[in-house]
Every structure is written in C-alpha cells, then in structure tokens.
Amino acid sequence: MKIAIFGAGSTGCYLAGELLMAKLDVSLICRERIKRSITDNQGITLTSYQGLHQKVMPNALFTEVEADTPKFDLIFVTLKCHQVSEISEQLLQLSHQKSTIVLMQNGLGSLDEVKQALANISAQPRLLIQGITPFNVLQKEHATFHKGTEGEFIFANTPHTQTVQQAMLSAGLSCTLAEDMAPIIYGKLLLNLNNALNAITDVPIKQQLSQKQTRKLLSLAMKEWLAVCQKARLPLAQFTKVKPQWLPLILSLPDGLFTLLAKQMLDIDPQARSSMWEDIQAKRKTEIDYLNQAVVELGKQYQVNTPINAAICAGIKKLEQGIPVDIAELL
Numbered sequence: 001m002k003i004a005i006f007g008a009g010s011t012g013c014y015l016a017g018e019l020l021m022a023k024l025d026v027s028l029i030c031r032e033r034i035k036r037s038i039t040d041n042q043g044i045t046l047t048s049y050q051g052l053h054q055k056v057m058p059n060a061l062f063t064e065v066e067a068d069t070p071k072f073d074l075i076f077v078t079l080k081c082h083q084v085s086e087i088s089e090q091l092l093q094l095s096h097q098k099s100t101i102v103l104m105q106n107g108l109g110s111l112d113e114v115k116q117a118l119a120n121i122s123a124q125p126r127l128l129i130q131g132i133t134p135f136n137v138l139q140k141e142h143a144t145f146h147k148g149t150e151g152e153f154i155f156a157n158t159p160h161t162q163t164v165q166q167a168m169l170s171a172g173l174s175c176t177l178a179e180d181m182a183p184i185i186y187g188k189l190l191l192n193l194n195n196a197l198n199a200i201t202d203v204p205i206k207q208q209l210s211q212k213q214t215r216k217l218l219s220l221a222m223k224e225w226l227a228v229c230q231k232a233r234l235p236l237a238q239f240t241k242v243k244p245q246w247l248p249l250i251l252s253l254p255d256g257l258f259t260l261l262a263k264q265m266l267d268i269d270p271q272a273r274s275s276m277w278e279d280i281q282a283k284r285k286t287e288i289d290y291l292n293q294a295v296v297e298l299g300k301q302y303q304v305n306t307p308i309n310a311a312i313c314a315g316i317k318k319l320e321q322g323i324p325v326d327i328a329e330l331l
C-alpha cells in the first residue's frame with residue numbers, strides 16, 4: 001500500500017513519522033523548505049512530552065505533483081482548512097479509483113468543499129473520509145515535530161485505514177478507527193474553540209488555562225457551541241475525562257478548585273500552543289472561519305445566540321491584520 005501525506009507540515013510530518021515507524025511506505029508532498037529541512041537533517045525527528053525521540057526517513061519527497069508522480073492508494077491531506085479545495089486537480093492525479101483520501105482538518109466545512117471541488121472537475125468519485133489529530137504538534141528546528149498533548153490519530157474505518165491500524169499495532173503504536181466521524185468532528189471543535197483564545201493571549205495553553213478570565217471566555221464560547229449542538233441535535237464525542245457538557249462548569253471554577261479537578265486537562269507540555277497561535281506568529285491566514293465562525297453560522301441557522309464566538313472571530317480578524325487585541329475587550 002503506497003501512502004502519501006499531502007501538505008506535510010506539523011501534523012502531516014508527525015503522522016508520516018508514526019506511519020514510517022510502523023514500516024509503511026510513506027511519501028510526502030510538501031513545501032521546498034520542509035523537503036530541504038528533512039534531507040539536510042537525514043530524516044524527520046519525532047519527539048513527545050512523554051519522552052519519544054525517533055528519527056525516520058520518508059520513502060520519497062515531492063514538492064510538485066507532475067505527470068510522472070506515482071499514484072497512491074491512501075492519501076492523507078494535512079493542509080489547513082482553507083487550502084484543501086485548491087488541490088482537487090492534484091488529488092485526482094495522485095489517486096486511482098480505489099484510493100482512499102483522508103481529510104485531517106479541524107472544524108467544519110472542509111469535507112464539503114473538497115467534495116464539491118472534486119465533483120466540479122471529475123465524474124469519477126473518490127472515497128473521501130475524515131480523520132482527526134486529537135493532540136498538539138509543534139514544528140521545531142532540524143525537521144523535529146513535537147507532540148505536546150495526549151491522544152492518538154483517529155480515522156474513519158475503511159479497509160485502507162484498517163491496514164494502517166494493523167501496521168501501527170504491530171509496531172507497538174496505535175490509532176483509533178471510528179464508524180462515524182461526525183461526533184468526533186463536533187467534539188473536537190469544542191476543544192478547538194480555544195485555538196483562537198490561545199493565539200490572542202499569546203501564552204502556552206497550560207499557562208492560559210491558569211488565567212480565570214480566559215477560562216471564563218472559553219467556557220462561554222463552549223456553552224454557545226453546546227447550545228447549538230443541542231438545538232441542531234448534533235452528537236458530540238468526548239475527548240476529555242469529563243463529559244463535554246461539564247467542561248464550561250469546570251472551566252468557570254476558581255483557580256484552586258480548577259487546578260484540583262482539571263488534572264488531566266493540565267497534564268500537557270508546558271510549551272504546547274494551538275495551531276492558530278502558530279499561524280498568527282507566522283503571519284498566515286487562520287482557520288477561524290472553520291472554527292468559531294462555523295459556530296456563529298450554525299447558531300444563526302438554529303436561532304442560537306453566539307456573541308462570544310462572534311467577538312473571538314472579530315479579535316482574530318484584527319490579529320490577522322497585525323492589530324493587537326486585549327482579551328478583556330472580548331467579554
């Protein structure tokens with residue numbers, strides 16, 4: 001089985017690393033700077049907050065998709081949400097009719113955009129499924145990719161992802177296969193409502209969660225998404241020790257009680273930040289439209305007020321333009 005990671009950056013290189021550790025055949029489609037960093041450092045180094053330190057080399061590295069680029073049986077797309085609809089031509093070229101394409105984006109909307117883009121250019125359908133990275137990955141120097149929080153990759157259950165799971169299990173690694181990805185996508189979005197707040201506060205997640213005011217904002221943003229899910233009857237998977245519905249209450253607790261009750265939530269790398277923080281630092285467009293803005297849009301559809309998520313979106317739009325934002329102005 002030939003595997004490609006399309007858009008290998010933070011999560012894509014970490015995923016490639018785990019698949020290579022599982023002795024699978026993995027090629028990367030990536031930017032020139034990533035290719036150079038991997039070749040200069042003789043491979044990708046995976047590290048984790050739990051002490052992992054492992055170097056692996058991809059089977060091939062491509063910076064362009066050309067007529068003679070091979071076809072792949074399984075393609076993981078690890079681009080940012082707003083980048084996925086632009087690669088439909090390349091996805092068709094890299095796949096055959098029996099290939100599986102796994103979209104690994106956070107938030108809502110990417111799957112529909114890719115489906116539409118592929119349907120516009122080809123009458124031959126491809127199997128499009130979803131996956132999720134539940135943990136944080138930080139891209140460091142020397143082609144090093146650091147896992148900062150707990151969790152394992154989740155993919156929709158298909159014959160190709162079953163082969164991946166078997167290989168990972170044989171190598172002492174694991175991933176989860178899900179029959180229904182929808183609750184996982186909705187449940188993950190609840191956690192990703194913090195991405196923007198993390199970017200605005202500009203401190204590591206662990207430090208951010210020790211601030212009562214930011215926890216309050218996160219709690220209110222989560223309450224809005226939970227209200228939308230309840231009204232729209234959207235099921236939410238549980239990513240934390242406590243039920244999603246309890247998170248706003250726990251986040252609203254005073255500092256001492258919160259620290260006591262949220263042990264697992266705080267058991268993360270002290271340096272871990274959100275991917276949106278990385279985007280803001282790199283002056284890149286963020287995924288806000290697929291995260292907090294998606295909550296606002298669904299809220300409108302189901303007549304649920306979402307003022308906090310709307311204020312967070314406005315804050316991020318300012319940051320994207322280089323205008324500083326004070327967290328206090330969001331409440």
Ligand SMILES: NC(=O)C1=CN([C@@H]2O[C@H](COP(=O)(O)OP(=O)(O)OC[C@H]3O[C@@H](n4cnc5c(N)ncnc54)[C@H](OP(=O)(O)O)[C@@H]3O)[C@@H](O)[C@H]2O)C=CC1
Nearest residue numbers: 007008009010011030031078079105106133135136137275
């Ligand atoms: N980072 C994290 O910790 C986590 C991220 N996620 C989610 O995973 C998804 C991917 O995020 P992440 O891995 O951080 O993203 P990255 O930006 O780190 O990786 C995407 C990479 O693809 C490159 N790229 C863009 N377009 C192309 C193209 N046409 N051809 C080849 N390469 C291309 C980008 O380059 P360039 O920068 O030049 O555009 C970048 O290097 C997002 O939806 C994110 O929300 C989920 C959990 C954790």
Ligand SMILES: CC(C)(CO)C(=O)C(=O)O
Nearest residue numbers: 134135136191273274275
């Ligand atoms: C894992 C988590 C929630 C970390 O913030 C994330 O998904 C991200 O950074 O995009």
